[in-house]
Every structure is written in C-alpha cells, then in structure tokens.
Amino acid sequence: MAEHATRLELAARADLIARLAARHAERIAEGLGRRLRRVEAAHGARVVIEGRELVGFAGNDYLGLAAHPAVRAAFVAGAERWGVGATAAHLLGGHRAPHAELEAMLADWTGREAALTFSTGWMANLGVVATLLGEGELCVQDRLNHACLIDGAKLAGAELRRYPHRDVEAAARRLRARPGVPALLATDGVFSMDGDLAPLVELAELAHAEGATLLVDDAHGLGVLGPDGAGSVAAAGLSADEAPVLMATFGKALGTFGAFVAGSRALVDALVQFARTHVYTTAMPPALACATIAAVRVARMEPWRRDQLARLVRHFRLGARDRGLPLLDSTTPIQPVRVGDARRATRLADALAERGCFVPAIRPPTVPPGSARLRVTLSALHAETDVERLLDALADAWRAPDAD
Numbered sequence: 001m002a003e004h005a006t007r008l009e010l011a012a013r014a015d016l017i018a019r020l021a022a023r024h025a026e027r028i029a030e031g032l033g034r035r036l037r038r039v040e041a042a043h044g045a046r047v048v049i050e051g052r053e054l055v056g057f058a059g060n061d062y063l064g065l066a067a068h069p070a071v072r073a074a075f076v077a078g079a080e081r082w083g084v085g086a087t088a089a090h091l092l093g094g095h096r097a098p099h100a101e102l103e104a105m106l107a108d109w110t111g112r113e114a115a116l117t118f119s120t121g122w123m124a125n126l127g128v129v130a131t132l133l134g135e136g137e138l139c140v141q142d143r144l145n146h147a148c149l150i151d152g153a154k155l156a157g158a159e160l161r162r163y164p165h166r167d168v169e170a171a172a173r174r175l176r177a178r179p180g181v182p183a184l185l186a187t188d189g190v191f192s193m194d195g196d197l198a199p200l201v202e203l204a205e206l207a208h209a210e211g212a213t214l215l216v217d218d219a220h221g222l223g224v225l226g227p228d229g230a231g232s233v234a235a236a237g238l239s240a241d242e243a244p245v246l247m248a249t250f251g252k253a254l255g256t257f258g259a260f261v262a263g264s265r266a267l268v269d270a271l272v273q274f275a276r277t278h279v280y281t282t283a284m285p286p287a288l289a290c291a292t293i294a295a296v297r298v299a300r301m302e303p304w305r306r307d308q309l310a311r312l313v314r315h316f317r318l319g320a321r322d323r324g325l326p327l328l329d330s331t332t333p334i335q336p337v338r339v340g341d342a343r344r345a346t347r348l349a350d351a352l353a354e355r356g357c358f359v360p361a362i363r364p365p366t367v368p369p370g371s372a373r374l375r376v377t378l379s380a381l382h383a384e385t386d387v388e389r390l391l392d393a394l395a396d397a398w399r400a401p402d403a404d
C-alpha cells in the first residue's frame with residue numbers, strides 16, 4: 001500500500017473549497033457579486049419579485065410563447081400521453097415520436113435536410129463542436145461568442161483563436177495562419193449581450209475561401225429574424241451549403257426548453273453516433289417536444305408577433321435617442337443601454353426596480369471589463385405603454401445623483 005502524504009505535502013495542497021470561498025470573497029469585494037432573485041409569480045411580461053410587481057425587460061421570451069395557451073395545452077397533453085421523463089437516452093428508447101416530429105419540423109423550417117434535438121443549447125454546442133473538431137485543430141471564434149461555444153472548443157482540445165467582435169479580416173488572418181489545419185469558424189448569429197448581428201454573408205464567404213466549416217449559433221435569431229422567423233441565417237439568405245452547421249435553442253423565442261443542431265443528413269446521422277452530450281444523457285422530456293412543436297407552429301403562423309416586436313424596438317430606440325440614453329447598435333429585441341462602470345450599472349438596475357421595471361445589470365466577466373450595461377429585452381407581450389414607462393424610468397434613474 002502507498003504511504004500517506006506527509007504533513008508538509010498536506011499543507012502544500014490547497015483545500016479546494018477554502019480556495020473557492022476565497023475567490024468568492026474576492027468577487028464580492030470587487031462589487032461583482034451576483035444574486036439569485038426569487039420570482040414569486042409571472043404573468044405576461046409582469047414578474048413579482050420580493051413581493052413587488054415589476055414589468056420584466058429581462059427574459060428571452062421574445063414572441064411571448066412561454067405561457068401561450070396552445071403551447072401550455074400541448075405540454076399538458078404531452079405529459080398525459082408520455083409521462084414526464086423520457087426514461088432513457090435517445091439511443092436506448094428515449095427517442096419518442098414527438099422528438100422525431102419536432103426534428104422534421106425544424107429541418108423544414110430552417111431549410112436543412114435534418115435536425116437533432118439536444119437537452120440544452122449548452123449541450124448542443126459542446127456536442128457538435130467537440131464532435132467536429134479533433135485535438136490540436138483550429139477553432140476560430142468571435143470574441144463575444146456565447147460561453148458554451150468557447151467551452152466546446154476547449155472540450156475538443158482544439159486551438160481556440162478568438163477575433164475582435166465582427167472583424168472578418170481578423171478572422172481571415174487567424175485561419176490563414178494555420179493553412180491545412182482542419183478548422184471550424186463559429187459565431188453567434190445574434191450576439192446575446194449586445195444584440196447585434198454577425199456578418200454572416202462575409203463569414204460564409206471566408207469559410208468557403210479558406211475551406212473552414214461555418215457554425216452559426218442562432219439562439220437569439222430563430223423565431224425573431226428572417227422570412228417566416230427562420231432566423232438570422234435565413235435572413236442573410238445563406239443556403240445549407242453556405243451555413244452547414246446551424247444550432248439554435250428552444251429556450252429563447254420559442255419559450256420552451258432544449259435545443260437542436262440542423263444540417264445535412266450526413267452531419268445529423270454522425271452526431272447521433274458520436275455527440276457525447278446526445279448519446280450519454282437522458283432525452284429531453286417528450287412533453288417538451290410536444291410544447292415546442294406547438295410553439296414552432298405559432299411562431300411561423302403569427303407574423304404579427306414579429307411585427308409587434310419590430311414596432312417596440314423602433315419605439316424604444318427613438319425614445320432612448322430623444323432622452324439622450326446611450327444604446328448599443330442593435331436592431332434586435334436585445335437593446336442594451338451602455339453604462340461602463342459595473343457598480344453604476346447595479347445602482348441603475350436597483351433604481352429601475354424602484355420605478356417598477358426589472359432590467360438586469362450585465363457586468364464582467366459576462367461582458368468585457370468596463371463595458372457593464374443594462375440588458376433590456378423586449379417581447380411581443382409588451383405594450384407601447386410598457387416601453388414608455390421603461391424609457392421614463394431610465395431617463396429618471398440616469399439623472400438621479402445616487403446613480404453616478
């Protein structure tokens with residue numbers, strides 16, 4: 001039997017929990033601590049937090065489908081028919097008729113040959129990136145891509161090269177620096193904390209010219225952008241060959257939970273074999289697939305929701321301009337207000353809550369240092385009067401001396 005560690009060796013080895021607690025204390029001291037807020041009730045765009053009703057400008061339920069009657073009814077009927085759990089991984093009997101039906105619908109909607117559901121967007125990106133790329137191969141990504149794309153590249157053991165936000169020339173330099181190395185070029189379609197769009201046409205041209213494979217994460221574009229709400233890739237007019245790996249989630253505009261990857265039959269069939277986050281996990285509940293099928297139907301058939309959103313976005317941007325509020329350059333329902341200092345962002349969020357609006361402060365490390373912001377999101381559930389109320393609250397909080 002091996003000998004025990006000596007006392008000296010023991011003293012040298014850090015206690016993991018103590019070390020973590022120290023890191024936590026440091027984050028709190030920097031004023032960057034985060035707090036879970038308990039939402040006690042939610043109806044429409046309203047949320048009740050700590051006993052107070054606020055108009056919510058924080059969620060990603062852009063089309064207002066999370067509590068839509070048809071979506072709820074499909075979820076309930078799905079649970080009646082299939083129970084709650086899928087009982088197994090997809091390959092071991094968990095793949096139920098609603099999953100297959102949903103996948104066919106998603107393929108049709110996005111104009112791809114096939115689609116494969118995953119339990120979350122995080123798992124979809126880990127799965128697809130780590131399946132496509134091998135150790136030491138190249139993953140070129142926008143600096144502001146979602147955390148799970150970054151983690152996918154790390155899991156693959158790929159060489160991760162990030163380029164400045166939306167800078168196609170810089171992306172090109174990173175690809176050209178490693179000629180002959182298999183490469184994935186990955187971007188968000190709509191950037192989750194900035195709301196702006198990736199230059200998808202230029203990125204697709206670059207991927208083609210350099211022999212790289214383009215992956216688009218359209219979590220915030222699907223349902224919101226493009227003809228039929230088919231997303232940012234459809235809005236950019238990119239074919240399945242030009243944007244061969246399309247990923248999106250159900251937890252944003254579709255108002256449910258889960259995600260998918262769409263592409264060629266060859267891609268999807270291979271993911272069923274190799275994507276570890278698909279093979280070795282319980283399939284998402286079939287009732288969720290039923291609810292998502294209903295949500296896709298509403299999203300496609302009720303374009304007024306996108307029209308309403310577009311009206312609200314215009315209203316908000318014009319109103320913010322009139323009041324001298326600094327917005328980021330976004331045309332989507334994600335409308336961040338630039339603040340800069342993290343503590344001020346927190347104070348402004350508190351001041352907005354006092355004025356009846358729930359808007360989260362987004363601070364480092366979620367966004368780069370010095371770029372804290374209020375992340376306003378709009379939903380088809382909002383009325384113009386809600387937007388007016390937010391604009392007045394923002395203007396008021398912005399001027400308040402305690403917010404400086």
Ligand SMILES: *Cc1c(COP(=O)(O)O)cnc(C)c1O
Nearest residue numbers: 120121122146192219249251258
């Ligand atoms: C939300 C989000 C994800 C993760 O999806 P989940 O289903 O919530 O895990 C991935 N990418 C982007 C861009 C997102 O906004």
